[in-house]
Amino acid sequence: MSKSNIILVVLGPQGSGKGTQAEMLAKKFNLTHIQTGNIFREKAEEDTPLGRKIDRLINKEGRLVPDEIVFQVWKEYVEKIPQGKGIILDGNPRTLEQAKFIDNFFKEKGREINKVFYIGISGEETIKRLSVRRVCKDCKKSLRLGIDVEESDKCPKCGGELFQREDDTPERIKVRLDTYKEVILPLVDYYKKQDKLVEINGEQPIEKVFEDIVGCIED
Template identity: 45%
Template sequence: MKNKILNIIILGPQGSGKGTQAKILAGKYKLTYIGTGDIFRKLARKKTAIGRQVNHLINDQGSLIPSDFVVKVVSLELMKASKNKGLLFDGYPRNLKQAHALEVVMKKLKREFTHIFYLPISKNITIKRLTLRRTCKKCNRIFVLGVNIDRKQIICQHCGGQIYQRDDDKPKAIANRLEIYQKQTKPIVNYYQKQSLLIRVNGEPPIKTVTKEIIKHLP
């Protein structure tokens, strides 16, 4: 495995810390980060028809982006990625259709997945973490109330961007997203488990603890 290029997927419900772990690992192992959340939040800020559509879906409804659209965007990102660098998928694929489409693209690029991590957490932990989560509009850095930010802080100390609570981190949207997750994304876990590709790592402990557990499985 030492000479093999790493191609990693990190899955888990909202609030599981998969995005945080993905960015840590992408930095540590110099992998190309593929995060659909970041991609579509950037699209949502654009004053275009597609931008307004994406903004409505993720900010007003807390919905997942239509699968066909996601597949196209991710495929384009993969085509742009350096062939000499590994890939790290943050929370993608989100349903079986996306999983099958991703396999086709990966095969065309002569790549294969080396590790697929799943970070399970309880529903109560999900709700607690998301309601305390704040995001920088400019750099997309995540903050947690009472941990690395207080309620009065509205400016990101890293880039000067505005810190806010995303609409999809509010109770109504959280409930909707969890329902969608159970229906569409949970089957992905079973799909990869049947292929003996899935590695379960508890997502509830502190960030550093989870990172150490993940790294135990990597070269």
């Protein structure tokens, strides 16, 4: 596969490090990194009917954005990326419906997703990793207690207060993980059938996970 305009997807539960891997891949292969969360936050700040609607849904009502709006915003964003430029989709698609939509979108452009990496970690490891997570109140940067910062430290990036998210307790993490698995399984099957899925052991050090992924792209 040509590396200049490859399209990759990284999937994985919270704490799997998929965001970090996506960033590293974007840098190595000069890919446009697409995180739907960021696209929506950007869109919600726009003073347009759609921007106000998204702002109301995610910021005021705390609801999931319905698929039809996800498609509209996603499409608008991805359409601006030049044809010859590679793309990495980080955490999207999130549902089977979205996966089909994305496939059709690229098909119309004569392109397709080349590989889908599922970064797997056990439930125990997820809990272990998320329990030490601290988030900056100001810049929202996520840091690991005992690794990136110590208790009572401030954010190394902006000096903001660090806090533990209320839903980062073992019980709530378990519930989120179960929900995630239910949603992600059909998606994993879908890409397996297309022969695009690569399962990666996410419990290895970051560099080793990256090496495994890159190995699959370069051969």
